[in-house]
Amino acid sequence: MKLEDFLAQVPQGDLWVFGYGSLMWSPGFGYKQKRLARAYGYHRALCILSTRYRGTHRRPGLVVGLCRGGSCWGMAFLIDAAHVRVALTRLWNREMPRRVYEPRLVLVRLRGGRLVRALAFLADPGHPSYVRELDVHGRARLVALRLRGGRLVRALAFLADPGHPSYVRELDVHGRARLVAQGIGIRGPCVDYIQNTLAHMHHVGVRDPHLERVLHAALALRENQRA
Template sequence: MLLTPELVALTLRDVLDDGPEPGWTPLSEAELDCLVDRIEREVGGEPIWVFAYGSLIWNPEFKPTARMRASAYGWHRSFSLRIERWRATSEQPGLMMALERGGRCDGVVLRLSEERRRQDLRALVAREIKYHEVADMVRWVRVQTPEGMKNALTFWASTRRSGLTKPLPIPTTAELIANACGQGGSCAQYLHNTIVDLEAEGIRDRNLWHLQALVAERIKAKQAA
């Protein structure tokens, strides 16, 4: 991989927390509880599986009771979520991944603990869905697993485009990823970590593999300038 840890380190810098994403309304505690209630009603007494295709693979922030490979058909990863916070700033916006319609996305499913289900689910939703305008970005998808088809909860997957960019040329995408950094780290770090953990699962995403090479070129060029 051309996007080495050494190159990723060059993209990291100290950035202060500038508050919520501009133009978005933080989700209230009541709205968060309603969203969690809805998910629990929809799943009933069945276990909750979460489909991870990006940072949830390498940083779920909960302890799953089971984990396995899974494929979501009719969806694909895309760096189409424009951000100005967390791994970016308003001065240097960045991109993170969402699921877009079409194709196939290989990832993993993680099962929530029954003992901590409500607690872990609420923390997970609070992490992924921070704003009122994007509350529809949590949904159920059908995934193929070694145990057959399952319904899995996933985030940033919708036919609406709340917070999403229009399709960007890959050179533009690479430029934004190479330069963006916020208090949560850099977009290049996010890309690198995702590829490394996908590879550990035996998954090679050709689009991400191509993208990391372009990002590496841009980081090198910036350092040489």
């Protein structure tokens, strides 16, 4: 999919965008509302090999994608209709250079109970950089998102694409921790990325036990390497 094709599929008017990783704490675009939200039918997973932002081709890091199954807390951002094209162009250039994600509109519930459709970036299970946890398949789409407070909305999310070359398959917690511990890219260490993501989640009162376990194991690996 090209940027123009993507923009042509986006509904007219204001647009919600669902962030579940670095978009939560560094969206990179202007917005008029920011709400805690929950997407249903998808979960956050450390499933994308990072060879630029948080790693290199020789020593890749690992970043999150949105995969099928379960639910996921994140942040929903409402973009004014007049600024949607500029914001989505920035998002496309940031999230889609390797096409490891697929943008989709998903249902999300906003804090307060309202259900909206939001743009999210789903992981592509067919991509070579996809790291598989289970037999899951994902695409970028509109997902159901529940905001804290109960409101359910549909939000566009970029789901990880398991078919993409950067999708990492069949790694346990320790295998993922090794990638997190080693990865350093143009935006810094992969460990910092995970710490920032978890810190933002903790600030709004939500947790991700799996991500916490991976971070703990990665920090332990780094300490052992220094010893």
